[in-house]
Every structure is written in structure tokens, then in C-alpha cells.
Amino acid sequence: MKEQARSKTVIVDYRAGNLTSVKLAFAALGEDAVVTSDANAVRRAGRVVFPGVGAAASAMANLRTLGLVDAVREAASDGRPFLGICLGMQILFEHSEEDGGVDLLGILPGRVRRFPDVPGCKVPEMGWNQVNGLDMAGVPDGSEFYFVHSYYAEKGPYTTGVTEYAGVAFTSAVRRGNMMATQFHPEKSGRVGLELLKGFLAC
Amino acid sequence: MLTKRIIPCLDVRSGRVTKGVKFQNNIDLGDPVEMAVAYSEGGADELVFYDITASAERRPIDIGMVEAVARTIRIPFAVGGGITSVADMERVILAGAEKVSVNSLAVRKPEIISDGAKEFGAQCIVLGMDPVRSDNPRCPSGYEITTRGFREYTGMDAVDWARRAAELGAGEIVVNSVDADGTRAGFELTVTRLVAEAVSVPVVASGGAGKPSHLADAFDIAHADAAIVAGMIHTGDWTIAQIKEELAAAGVPVRRFW
Numbered sequence: 001m002k003e004q005a006r007s008k009t010v011i012v013d014y015r016a017g018n019l020t021s022v023k024l025a026f027a028a029l030g031e032d033a034v035v036t037s038d039a040n041a042v043r044r045a046g047r048v049v050f051p052g053v054g055a056a057a058s059a060m061a062n063l064r065t066l067g068l069v070d071a072v073r074e075a076a077s078d079g080r081p082f083l084g085i086c087l088g089m090q091i092l093f094e095h096s097e098e099d100g101g102v103d104l105l106g107i108l109p110g111r112v113r114r115f116p117d118v119p120g121c122k123v124p125e126m127g128w129n130q131v132n133g134l135d136m137a138g139v140p141d142g143s144e145f146y147f148v149h150s151y152y153a154e155k156g157p158y159t160t161g162v163t164e165y166a167g168v169a170f171t172s173a174v175r176r177g178n179m180m181a182t183q184f185h186p187e188k189s190g191r192v193g194l195e196l197l198k199g200f201l202a203c
Numbered sequence: 204m205l206t207k208r209i210i211p212c213l214d215v216r217s218g219r220v221t222k223g224v225k226f227q228n229n230i231d232l233g234d235p236v237e238m239a240v241a242y243s244e245g246g247a248d249e250l251v252f253y254d255i256t257a258s259a260e261r262r263p264i265d266i267g268m269v270e271a272v273a274r275t276i277r278i279p280f281a282v283g284g285g286i287t288s289v290a291d292m293e294r295v296i297l298a299g300a301e302k303v304s305v306n307s308l309a310v311r312k313p314e315i316i317s318d319g320a321k322e323f324g325a326q327c328i329v330l331g332m333d334p335v336r337s338d339n340p341r342c343p344s345g346y347e348i349t350t351r352g353f354r355e356y357t358g359m360d361a362v363d364w365a366r367r368a369a370e371l372g373a374g375e376i377v378v379n380s381v382d383a384d385g386t387r388a389g390f391e392l393t394v395t396r397l398v399a400e401a402v403s404v405p406v407v408a409s410g411g412a413g414k415p416s417h418l419a420d421a422f423d424i425a426h427a428d429a430a431i432v433a434g435m436i437h438t439g440d441w442t443i444a445q446i447k448e449e450l451a452a453a454g455v456p457v458r459r460f461w
Contacts, residue, residue: 020297024299122428146278
């Protein structure tokens, strides 16, 4: 019974965006992921998905209010398969320029910055952009994934995917052991996105 | 490099995809979910569904269709038509749509844009606009906003309205030219460019696509970030792969792996 509970994939709901697409993408792979705001459910989970869209400051405030900070920190550090998505990746870093400066979880070294104003480059970056360096089965190097974001994480020691926008080469994917995270949305990135999620489920 | 998005538009009427010219002479094209799958597998970067008769018939959006599409395809899609409130937006987004599009409603009630953006984030809120060439002195850009499927002239300047909508929180603006709609003779580049240069959010060219060079013009000349295609692919005259091949040859960055 306990073994079974441990194998579950949970999607952390901290009031940072709509989770329907993430749940449906896992369903398409035959995985019935459970959406939860309960820290104990996150602690018991075999696999943790940490999505998020929106503002960093309110997301951090929600994590604290819901008592999820420690459970998410553990899940991203204790060797269990962990997947951060979009804001859920940015929050793993140390600090963001957003909202006048926000301290983040600090699980990964590095900072999150706003895209500079460059003529012809709209902010947010919205659409499909190439990810280079991502080493995943079924995903050709340079495949395009779907992005929606105004802030980016600087490159660092755990960067595994790099993408260019507005004159910046930024971290579009990170990996440390079973902990991975993406700036893009694998759940909205067609076949290559599903391949990435399949790789996560195989961890 | 961020690629230029090609977005098939599916006009849905009574559960079927239809196509007409200037909202007239609609013909049946097929089942929305089957067409969504075909275009998604064919390389579409995003889809947009307009529940085109919803407003006129005063009935809500077909949420069952939105759910069926969301279960089936794994690329972003937007839904418009029949949105009357933030609660409607929420139903569509919770059903799995990435974006909701408002048009006539936002002209009547601009606060729907800010209310929606506050609730779901600006990236979820698309403003659709239907500008027409106009010599109305209240429209210095030369383009006036129409509503209710081109039936009503509002006296609002298209560029002013785009700026205001972006300030209110629209995350993207679809410029659907009344003059070009359904003609397959090319996008209305002037108004598209005026809007694209006036706002800092992505702008989608819509209305008039008939061949790949029309899309290249929308990107290169009008500075659009994405382009909507309908008749040229619905008829089978072009596939999305062929459009992308021609665009790539013309130096336009497009998504290659799907």
C-alpha cells in the first residue's frame, strides 16, 4: 500500500496558473497525475511536478501560505524525480528581478532577470523557440518548444538546455540528477514535449 | 531564434467547422476535433477556434468541444466567441484552452481585458479586432474598429484601441482586416504594421492569407509575430508543411520539428 502511494505523480497546485494542460499531457501518456496543495501529499509522492505561470512574488507568497516551501525544497533535492515548469523552474533559483526583487527557493545557484528591451523582440517571449544541448531520447537537438515568459534564468552549472532571445542566451532547461526543470512548457510542446515528459516518467 | 507562428483558424458553427467569405456563404468543412488533430500533426504552431455563432445566438461556448480538443492535442489553442464574463473565461481556461479571445465584448466592456488579465495572466487574454479602412475623422490611423462580425462601425481608431487594450492587459492582439477577410489576396499589411509598431505585445496578422508569400509579407513587412491561415489550408490548396518550407526558403524562422 505504501509502495503504491509512493509511486504516484503529483502536480503541485500553489495558485500559480491553470494546471489542466499539465494534467492532460500526463493523461495522454497514461499517467493519472494528482493535483494537490497538500504538503504531505507532496512529501509522499514518488514524482513531483512543479508548474507555474504568473508573478514570482505572489507565487512565493502562496507557497509560504500553503506551507509548501519545505515539501517542494525536499522534493527537488532528495533524489526523487522532480520537474519544474516555467515559473516553477525560475523559483528554484536564488533571486529574481521581478516585482522589484524577490528571494526564491535557492535550490539552484543563479539569478532570474528580465529580458532587455530590444527592437523587434516582444516581451513576453511567446511562441516556439529552439532548445540547444538538451540530451533527451526522442528529442532532436535544436527542437523547438513552446515558451511564454518575460523573465529568464542566467546560464549556470546545471544548465542543460540553452535558448536565445532578445540577444540573450538563457537557461531553458536544467538538470541535477533526477531533478529537472524547463522554462518552456513541455505540456504544450507537441510530440517533443511528450517525449520529454515520457523521459521524466521513466526516471 | 523565436519562430514565427502559423495558426490555423477554425470557425465553428453548431459543432462543425465552417468557412465563409465576410461571414457569408458558409460551407461545412468537418469535425473540430478531427481537424485540430490533423493540423496539429501537420505542423500548426497553435490553433484558434471561433465559436462564430455563439454571440448572435446568445448561447455559451461549447465547453464539451473545448475539453475534447484539450484532451486530444498538445499545442496551445485559443477560443473566442460567446465570452460574456470572467466566469466564461474561467470555464474555457479550466477546460484546457491556453488563451481566450475577446472582440466585440471588449469594445463594450474594456474592463473585461483587465479583469481577465488580473485573474489568469495577460498571456491568456487575446484581443481580437476587426478594423476596416475608414475616412472617419475620429480615426486618424485610417482604420476604424467594427464589431459584431463587421456589422457595426464604432468610430474607434484601430491603433488607439490596440494601445489601450495592451495597457489594459491584453497579452496578444489579432488584427483581422475586414477588407482582406476571405479574399485570399494577402493580409492588410498597413494596419497590421501600424498595430505591431504601436504595442509591445505580440501581434497576429489575420484575414486574406492565400499563399505562403502573403505570410512572409506579414512577418517581414508588417512585423507580425504570427499569422492566421484558414481558406488556403482548409481547401487543401496548401499544407502547413508546404507553407513552412516556402517560408524557410524565404529566410523566415519557422518550427521544423513536430
